[in-house]
Amino acid sequence: MNTTWEPVIGIEIHVQLATESKIFSSTPVEFGAEPNVRANLVDLAMPGALPVLNEEAVAMAVKFGLAIGAEISETCIFDRKNYFYPDLPKGYQISQFESPIVGRGQLSVFLDDGSVREISITRAHLEEDAGKSIHDRFRQHTGIDLNRAGTPLLEVVTEPDMRSAAEAAACFRQLHALVRWLDICDGNLAEGSMRCDANVSVRPAGDTGFGERTEIKNINSFRFVERAVNYEIKRQIDILEHGGEIVRETRQYDATRDMTFSMRGKELSDDYRYFPDPDLLPLRITKSFRDSVRASMPELPRQMLDRFVADFGIDREVAARLTSNREIATYFESTVALGAAPLLSANWILGDVAAALNRDERDYSDVPVSAQQLADLVKRLEDQTLSSNLAKDVFDTIWSSDESVDEIIDRRGLRQLSDADELSDLVQSVVTAHPEQVEQIRGGATKVVGFLVGQVMKASHGRADPRQVNGLLKRMLNI
Amino acid sequence: MQELRRDLHDRKYSATELAQFYLDRISAFNDRINCFITVDEEGCLERAAEFDSQFGSSTTQPLCGIPIAHKDLFCTAGLPTTCASNMLKSFIAPYDATVVKRTFDKGTVSLGKTNMDEFAMGSSNETSFFGPVRNPWNLNRVPGGSSGGAAAAVASGMTPLATGSDTGGSIRQPASLCGVTGLKPTYGRVSRFGMIAFASSLDQGGPMAHSAIDVYELLAAMEGHDPLDSTSADVSKTILPESNQSLVIGYPEAIFDGLDKNIAGCIEEARAEFEALGHTIKSVELPHVEAAIAAYYVLSSAEASTNLARYDGVRYGHRAAESEDLIDMYCKSRTEGFGLEVKRRILTGTYSLSVGYFDAYYLKAQKIRRLVRDGFLTAFENVDLILAPVTPSPAFEIASLNKQPIEMYRQDLYTIPVSLAGLPALSLPCGFVDGLPVGMQLIGPHFAEGAVLGGGIAFQNVTDWHDQHPALEATLGS
Numbered sequence: 001m002n003t004t005w006e007p008v009i010g011i012e013i014h015v016q017l018a019t020e021s022k023i024f025s026s027t028p029v030e031f032g033a034e035p036n037v038r039a040n041l042v043d044l045a046m047p048g049a050l051p052v053l054n055e056e057a058v059a060m061a062v063k064f065g066l067a068i069g070a071e072i073s074e075t076c077i078f079d080r081k082n083y084f085y086p087d088l089p090k091g092y093q094i095s096q097f098e099s100p101i102v103g104r105g106q107l108s109v110f111l112d113d114g115s116v117r118e119i120s121i122t123r124a125h126l127e128e129d130a131g132k133s134i135h136d137r138f139r140q141h142t143g144i145d146l147n148r149a150g151t152p153l154l155e156v157v158t159e160p161d162m163r164s165a166a167e168a169a170a171c172f173r174q175l176h177a178l179v180r181w182l183d184i185c186d187g188n189l190a191e192g193s194m195r196c197d198a199n200v201s202v203r204p205a206g207d208t209g210f211g212e213r214t215e216i217k218n219i220n221s222f223r224f225v226e227r228a229v230n231y232e233i234k235r236q237i238d239i240l241e242h243g244g245e246i247v248r249e250t251r252q253y254d255a256t257r258d259m260t261f262s263m264r265g266k267e268l269s270d271d272y273r274y275f276p277d278p279d280l281l282p283l284r285i286t287k288s289f290r291d292s293v294r295a296s297m298p299e300l301p302r303q304m305l306d307r308f309v310a311d312f313g314i315d316r317e318v319a320a321r322l323t324s325n326r327e328i329a330t331y332f333e334s335t336v337a338l339g340a341a342p343l344l345s346a347n348w349i350l351g352d353v354a355a356a357l358n359r360d361e362r363d364y365s366d367v368p369v370s371a372q373q374l375a376d377l378v379k380r381l382e383d384q385t386l387s388s389n390l391a392k393d394v395f396d397t398i399w400s401s402d403e404s405v406d407e408i409i410d411r412r413g414l415r416q417l418s419d420a421d422e423l424s425d426l427v428q429s430v431v432t433a434h435p436e437q438v439e440q441i442r443g444g445a446t447k448v449v450g451f452l453v454g455q456v457m458k459a460s461h462g463r464a465d466p467r468q469v470n471g472l473l474k475r476m477l478n479i
Numbered sequence: 480m481q482e483l484r485r486d487l488h489d490r491k492y493s494a495t496e497l498a499q500f501y502l503d504r505i506s507a508f509n510d511r512i513n514c515f516i517t518v519d520e521e522g523c524l525e526r527a528a529e530f531d532s533q534f535g536s537s538t539t540q541p542l543c544g545i546p547i548a549h550k551d552l553f554c555t556a557g558l559p560t561t562c563a564s565n566m567l568k569s570f571i572a573p574y575d576a577t578v579v580k581r582t583f584d585k586g587t588v589s590l591g592k593t594n595m596d597e598f599a600m601g602s603s604n605e606t607s608f609f610g611p612v613r614n615p616w617n618l619n620r621v622p623g624g625s626s627g628g629a630a631a632a633v634a635s636g637m638t639p640l641a642t643g644s645d646t647g648g649s650i651r652q653p654a655s656l657c658g659v660t661g662l663k664p665t666y667g668r669v670s671r672f673g674m675i676a677f678a679s680s681l682d683q684g685g686p687m688a689h690s691a692i693d694v695y696e697l698l699a700a701m702e703g704h705d706p707l708d709s710t711s712a713d714v715s716k717t718i719l720p721e722s723n724q725s726l727v728i729g730y731p732e733a734i735f736d737g738l739d740k741n742i743a744g745c746i747e748e749a750r751a752e753f754e755a756l757g758h759t760i761k762s763v764e765l766p767h768v769e770a771a772i773a774a775y776y777v778l779s780s781a782e783a784s785t786n787l788a789r790y791d792g793v794r795y796g797h798r799a800a801e802s803e804d805l806i807d808m809y810c811k812s813r814t815e816g817f818g819l820e821v822k823r824r825i826l827t828g829t830y831s832l833s834v835g836y837f838d839a840y841y842l843k844a845q846k847i848r849r850l851v852r853d854g855f856l857t858a859f860e861n862v863d864l865i866l867a868p869v870t871p872s873p874a875f876e877i878a879s880l881n882k883q884p885i886e887m888y889r890q891d892l893y894t895i896p897v898s899l900a901g902l903p904a905l906s907l908p909c910g911f912v913d914g915l916p917v918g919m920q921l922i923g924p925h926f927a928e929g930a931v932l933g934g935g936i937a938f939q940n941v942t943d944w945h946d947q948h949p950a951l952e953a954t955l956g957s
Contacts, residue, residue, distance in 0.1 A: 041574055045789045047567065048554045048576055048673040050708050082785050082832070084809055091788020144793065273832035275841060278680035278782055280709050 003241070004205040007233045008213075009168045010122075010160035011225075012197040013175050014153050015185045016129065017060045023128050023152035024051030024094060031191050035134075035145035043150045045089035050279050053078075057152040060184040061101045061126050062285065062293045064154060067182055067300055068121050070105030072290055078126075078280045082273040087131035087144050095155075097274040100125035101283070107158075108302060109174045110324055111167065114317050119171050120159040127153050154184070160199065160210065165229035169222045172196050176222075181301055181326040189220050196225050200232045202240065211236070212246040216260055219253050228253035232260050304329055312342035321350055327364035334371035340378035348378060352395055373398045376405035390414045390462055417464045426464070427472045430455045441477055449473055480545060480639045480693040487544045490534070494544035498527040498588055501546045505590065505637045511955055512613050512635055514628040516551050517559050518591040526588045540586030542700055548638040550629050551592035552599060553579050553684070554673040562675050563607035564597045566790045566797045566816030576673025577705045578642055578684050585700035590638055594628030597818045598787065599649055599677040601625050602890040605881045606820040613877070614657060615949040616915050620874035623653030623890075629687050630657035634916075635951055640697050641687040646677050647775050648869075648894025650685045651906035651920060655869035658908045658916025660935065660945055661687040662694050663894075665926045666901035667712030669698075670705030676786040678779035679710070681898050690945050691907060691935030695719060698928065714926050720933040728753055728934070729763035729862035734893065739872045742917050745910030746868055749919050749938065753866065756937055763858040763865060767850045771896040774847035776888060777831050777840045778899075783821075784828025790816060823884065852900040855922075864934050865922040868893050869906050873915035893920065903928045905935045908944035916947070 025042035041049040080092040102124035129151040134143035179185040201213035251260040301323040308319035554572035596606040604612040604627025612627040614620040615635035622631040626643030630653035643650040645663035654661030669684040686697030704713040792798035792812030799811030831840035904922040923931040
């Protein structure tokens, strides 16, 4: 008997909020500084030092909550999560346990096949990051760097709504795009600005209960999430099919070997002795604070998608891709605002621009072609100054030059032949020069027309419109 | 202190001479009484000389040139801050506590740091790593705690002003046992920034001195909103009321059960004094007072257990010399660094926060805390102040209770409910029993320090209990 297994996946994302200073101290947040130079009395947990909540972190959390349509707590509590670790200077982490700042919300996740999955977000809470233990720098000793200690984190927890590794990775990617869209995180995965934990279990297809789960910790790329979860799904199915049992545990993904392995053995659940931090009063979020955050928010991707469909008459799928991150959307909007046709602009941005970015390993935050250049290109295509072939030519030029599209067209004489007389003269001369082919065509070999079109294009240095040439030839040869 | 200020102003003596006078008393008596952990002779004389050199120019601060002693849990940049613990015996803070900074800015001259119970956990000053403080009125008796060093230093004339801290009675009880005046302000009145935490939701720094008027002046220098302490209240400064206001003073007779008969007699006399001053006495009920002690020890220990987690030997404080691995280093450092009472509280606190016990202990204690607070708020609907005892007995003998933690905890029976409610209370002397001073408390509604101090000042205008001083020269020689 063959069981079909269904994976069940939920993820937790730690989002480092891009605040000026730390969540409970005035120390500026800075990645890559000399060890321990970005740590003040509070970050070092000096005796007598006290935390003071950074309002900017609260505003960013509220922003995220509003963006996923979640309820924002009117009053929420900061708790102490107690455990000993050398890079946790106070011996506890200030976090939120029972009353997170952001309640239940929804996230639309776009999958590669163009479909959309609605994923429920369980909650998001504020907490402080720990420092770093450095094991490889001093012989026989561990170094402690507390620069990161106190960096604000928003921990976003999803429901176990995902059914494949690809969905889990897409969800991570969508959250990444959203926090970048909201400008609350720099999204730099390599520097650990977003870290993903994945909870994975499998169950026989059709079951509604959950299998025992494992948690893969600290995955820092979309691709690794997909690989790690896939590995874990296969590992669990393999164990179950051999009559084994899944052990609840924390696992780590090793990218070089492409496998997950157990971080700790089986143990009793940790007792973090959560209780409300008496150094911080309950946080009250007033309606006016919420309203002011809302007023400072950019248009959300979902709203923008609807607007693109309504205003520009483009497909939902195209609009979804245009709003999949803020840089693309901004690029598109700027191009259209400069008078370029929306649909044609969208095709260029998602087609040629995307391909070129991909080729050069760049992204939309860093497109070398300005919106003005692209808008001009699209306009010259639209008014038939450029043929589509020449447009690609010009695009290649502006990819590495600031020159204006019109200057390039004029300098290189690329203006499409639109003058009817000039074009028919050119066609006439090609017909005269190729009597043999004309005979063949008249004899029924209509395919040869293509050859003549090619000759006209060559003679016009690509400036003629091939369709127009085709029509003229057919009329002239009466076929 | 009023007199010192006048004399300094009249140039009867210089700030240096004044500082030297106190330093001389410290060197004469501190060996026996042990109320200072660190004496900052050099810093003190330097600062006093500064005032003398600029006398008459810019020295208009209210406490200009007046000596002060800080309890050794207020961080002082450059001077050890030990919390009377082996854990921090060589800890030098890189910064000043807000209280230290503010009193400095008001012109005080710091003599040094006073002894206390380790991490402020104790009611007798016997848990100090630096040895017990002795009561200046009788050297075989305890001075009370945890601000025992501060109270003894004021009582023995080693400083005119002292800072203390009160979590469950740590200013009021030693003030009472040493015959000095001390105020536990409303929770949030005085910044906790730089005051090493014992139980964050209860800890409150406050002033200690000979008289209520001096206490008021020191409070004025300490109080005020501090953006570095999220629990610090943004309220207006304490203002003393007009004199001759007639108040209704609550008298909770029911809680006098178990009180030493002679102390009850002293309180009775004080009550009559208040009536003579034109105030009305009204009986009030304070429910849940018995349950308050248990709730207090659960909550304060729970908070302490995590407040003290930072003393792990990693960044500062005591680190064991040899250890096998990380866990071994934690265990040894903390075992060696903390004393018995501190360990007891960390263990109880850890237990009450653990899964399976949290509801029965921590949450229940929070409920009791709310009931106690509500009880006081109800009482204050009908009265302006409440008059109550501070301690169930006068100063007890050293080593008589230190093996009986529960008995020791009961010393705070009358002070703890006030702490749980976060209220201001002034402890001031009101008589003697067997040659030992006893005090009483004037408790007020939240942020009514003005009324509380006004009541104390009025009482001290017509009594002289606060002007009694132990005859140290006679008992110890000078």
